[in-house]
Amino acid sequence: MGTTRRRGEDLEAAIHAAVQGQLMEHGYAALTFEGVAAAAETSKAVLYRRWPTKAAMVFASMTDKDKAPLATPDTGSLVGDLTQLLRDGNELFSYRGRDIILGVLSDTDEDTAHAMREMIFRRSAEIVRPIVERACARGELGTDPIPTRALALPMDLLRNETLLRRKLDDDGIGEIVGVCVVPLFEKLSGRDAG
Amino acid sequence: MGTTRRRGEDLEAAIHAAVQGQLMEHGYAALTFEGVAAAAETSKAVLYRRWPTKAAMVFASMTDKDKAPLATPDTGSLVGDLTQLLRDGNELFSYRGRDIILGVLSDTDEDTAHAMREMIFRRSAEIVRPIVERACARGELGTDPIPTRALALPMDLLRNETLLRRKLDDDGIGEIVGVCVVPLFEKLSGRDAG
DNA sequence: GTCCTTAAGAAACGGTTCGTTTCCTAAAAC
């Protein structure tokens, strides 16, 4: 038969695409090695040669082609930047995003779970730092340094809501920004109370 | 044979105990209907008559005997109360607690997931309110009302850390209290900056 | 005490996915 046989990156890319397709179509729980093998038109043995568990395979497909999923917005105001950041993250973590992240976290060995945690926690503070610096330059915030733990607050609260509770609406985002993040940043940066 | 046959509450209690035992011994993922039936010395049919899914069975065993898992501490200071609250919650959510909660959330139908979310989010603000009121009476905080969203901050940050990241140490708890919660409460309650 | 309804418990079922193994052969390296 005139069948051609893929190898290396071609094959791997086809597998990752099949994993993504299965995830979007059926979700994490219903994804199986057999289903992925069928969708990628390959065999289970090919998958098991690469990844020991379903969670490792899914995580690999998430980290393929190092996507920079969240960018720091620049809207011209502190509230605008924070709102936009949380809206973007809200979309990213909702629906299948939540399903996949919780699925991997609860299904896997400590190594993969640790890598997943790193992925979703890593840039929490760094993504907010430029927002705060620009707000400081505009005079919206004072000049005292804000500790890393506090800089991570917007992403920490977003994660708590979207992964553990439900997708946020604009009111929820507005509350987080207006009632928690901005007042805390003002206080810590030494800006006079308004 | 002199076998006796349990019914009603006796049987249900034995099943719940078996579920708890299996969870502690093997974790959520490795828990099976067959294993629970064996541990409780009953049959699978008895379990399926009561709960449609593993997640529903586990959730039922968690909510049996309405345990009041977290109490509001009263240590005499705002920082002391918050620290104690987070330490208690840290223990509750860690290790098997995380495994079970994430397992149920990622494994189940929307109804059980919703009930689980209610359980872990419900009292987040209310458990903190008496702490703030006492701190206000002592003069540690001002008198402006603190919005519910901000009152939930300690439990929101705890949940984010313990369920999604890892068990906290005392430094982490101290950071949450000292860098986020107390400054925000001071700001929102209108207390003069120290 | 006897009858009658309910549900416990044992056992077996067909089905799905698991993780592994065997075998053949296409693709790449040399």
Added chain:
DNA sequence: GTTTTAGGAAACGAACCGTTTCTTAAGGAC
């Protein structure tokens, strides 16, 4: 052209699934 590597097909025993059937205790009605 020869050798090495790895893709792909197929089959495997095992575990658990969710359901069904059947027997027989338990507990209430009278």
